[in-house]
Amino acid sequence: IRLAEFRGKDGFWLNGKPFVQLVGANRHQDFAYVGNALPNSQQWRDAKRLRDAGCTIIRVAHYPQDPSFMDACDELGMFVIVATPGWQYWNKDVKFGELVHQNTREMIRRDRNHPSVLMWEPILNETRYPLDFALKALEITKEEFPYPGRPVAAADVHSAGVKEHYDVVYGWPGDDEKADKPEQCIFTREFGENVDDWYAHNNNNRASRSWGERPLLIQALSLAKSYDEMYRTTGQFIGGTQWHPFDHQRGYHPDPYWGGIYDAFRQKKYAYEMFRSQSPASLRHPLTECGPMVFIAHEMSQFSDKDVVIFSNCDSIRLSIYDGTKSWTQPVVHAKGHMPNAPVVFENVWDFWEARGYSYTQKNWQKVNMVAEGIINGKVVCTQKKMPSRRSTKLRLYADTQKVNLVADGSDFIVIVAEVTDDSGNVRRLAKENIVFTVEGEGQIIGDATIGANPRAIEFGSAPLLVRSTRKAGKIKVKAHVQFEGTQAPTAAELEFESVPAELPFCYDEKYCTSQETSSSTPKTGLSKDTTKGKVQLTEEERQRVLDEVERQQTEFGIEK
Structure with missing residues (x-):
């Protein structure tokens, strides 16, 4: 049982005490190779990874996420902001707004009994919507979560109707020092982005792990500067969430998003250590990484x-x-x-x-x-x-289980990482080998050479692999060797572990088809044969209009800060 209060100029209070600052991250449920197809175990592991990094609040972006992720946030003791699906799009058709409101009702009904939920975001992210939509969204939120005196709804401070009616407003550090400041608590929904412009997206807080030491350090220090700003407050500004802790293929730009404190395989970057260092040395938690570091x-x-x-x-x-x-x-x-x-x-x-x-x-x-x-x-x-690494002599394997066993249900998977080391075990960060993986027993490799999954190139000293369980519990042996072996090549490595039986009975039968059967089957897309072969091509004028609209939306909502 807890009491959460947003006291305007006096900030956020928990159980009758000021909480200092709520600082965490946004989260897409996206993973390397598999996209959104995460098993429950990886949903839990992601929540733990964020808790390990010292995050106290998670904004789910921009949609309700798998119930297992919400369960994990309950268990690990993190606050959550749950957002209605939608981003940078508004349709004037009345039916569109009605469907958004229906989404909001269903979202709150599904998640309102999670103790982790601190705020609802019942509007469309970075979208210009009319006043009546904003007021109806607030009304629905209070109907579905009818607790008097409990702040429940948050949205951008400069959107229609928000500053005048919503319980918490999204803004920036320093907004609480302005003459026309809002009365509510102020929270930053996305911090840490420093792009040069919204076409190029060059940015010093985005660094692929493969780029190595200096980019990773610059990223960490850039995010440290943004993190530091979350503590600039008169008391009314209460914190924010970083965009975004995991690298992912975002879709709204041709480059992947490399701003994560973890990469897409959940390998840590220097920025993770910066986040982790903000947790008190005195913190004790039964499930997560904490203490002096x-x-x-x-x-x-x-x-x-x-x-x-x-x-x-x-x-x-x-x-x-x-x-x-x-x-x-x-x-x-x-x-x-x-x-x-x-x-x-x-x-x-x-x-x-x-x-x-x-x-x-x-x-x-x-x-x-x-x-x-x-x-x-x-x-x-x-x-x-x-110590500086010397010549590459060995491969070393480890499993990133986060102390959660691989479940033999045919869909669960874990990350196995191969590292190149010297004789003393120091990781050779500048190694350039390709690693070939094989799996024996009750496991399967996700991906192959067509997507660079196996063989996998070493990046900053390591190469990740995804291993999926079969439906039978048992031993799994992973072997790794360099692609072009020789007398002076790093020696091979093996790792053996076991999957555990699935707790629930299967409700389906597996049927495997050959690759020929798969390729010959025609997908039922509803499109003509000629249409499915081609790609949608925009004219240069249409393409520029889309890019200009994205840039306008981003700029209007202050993301350049």
Whole structure:
């Protein structure tokens, strides 16, 4: 039982106490290769990954998501904003608005008993809708969730009827300092985007994991700046959600979205560690990653920066290099009105030529290491050690299960990751091998060479694989080797694990058809044969009109902040 209150200029209160700030992320239920076809286990794992990153609130974008994701948010203790389906489109036909309202009713009825739900978003995202639509949406929300005094509906502050009637408004840091500020609490629905323009979408907070160390660091520091702004408040501004924590193929731009703190396979980026470092070191949670932490955002390579950036939630950091030959200590800044734990920058620490002297001249390469120690109340509470990777000699496999077993239901899957390492187990971030995977036993590989799934190219030291269960529980053995083997190639690796029986009986029979049968069958699309062969082509004028409309919508809703 909990009491959640939005007290306007006094901010958000939980169980009679000010909550400080609600900071989290938006979430699409999209995964590499399989799109939206996530099994319940991956819905749960995604919620856990967000909780691990320190997210306290999730805005589901822009549609109600699988009930298993909502269940996971209940279990893990996260708040959720549930949004009505729709984005940047309005149809003046009366029936269109009626259907949107019907969606809202069904959405609230489905999810209103989830304790994780904190707010409803009963309007269309980034869309110019009329006043009567906004007022009807609010009326429906209160009808379906009829609890007096409980704030329930949120929408953009400058949309029709919102500032005058809604319970919480979407805005930006600093909006609570303006002369014409709203009376309600203010929340940022999407923070962290810094695109140059809405045609190119070049952006310093978007970095493919494959681009390597420097882009990942720039992304993390860019998101840190945006994260920091979530704490600029008079009390009325209560936080925001990052757009977006998982890389995905978005559809509204030809490039994938690379702004995630995880990639599409849920491999962590440096930005994850920045988010994670904002959780209090004192936090204890039975299911998620928490407690004191320190992370060195540096690979000690020949291309690495001289400065070393460290993310931590401790009081101070001691950084040592070359087995303690050099050492520095700096505080982790906890400034009021800023993010809880600012990144710590140690300047002019790394010099490749100095490190080369130990390795090449003194034959003492083991001494080339870097150790970061997190200190709280004068005591070392966490440590990380890094060394530059030497030649690639081994492959290493691990399963990203998030402590949830693979279920033998024929649809569940987990991510297996192959890493290229040196003899000491240091990941070779600059490796360029292709990895060939095979699976034995009760598992199947999702994807093949036609989509680059198998063989899979190494990116930033690793190659992910999706392994799906069969309908029979049992052992699964995954093997990995480099595509072009030789006497000096990294040695192969194996990983064995077991799937567990499905709890529920199957309600269908499987029937497999050959590839010839599949290709010869004609899909019932309702289109003529000639139409299905071709692609829809826009004229240059039509294409430009669509792009201009997207740019207008994005700009009007302030996403450039």
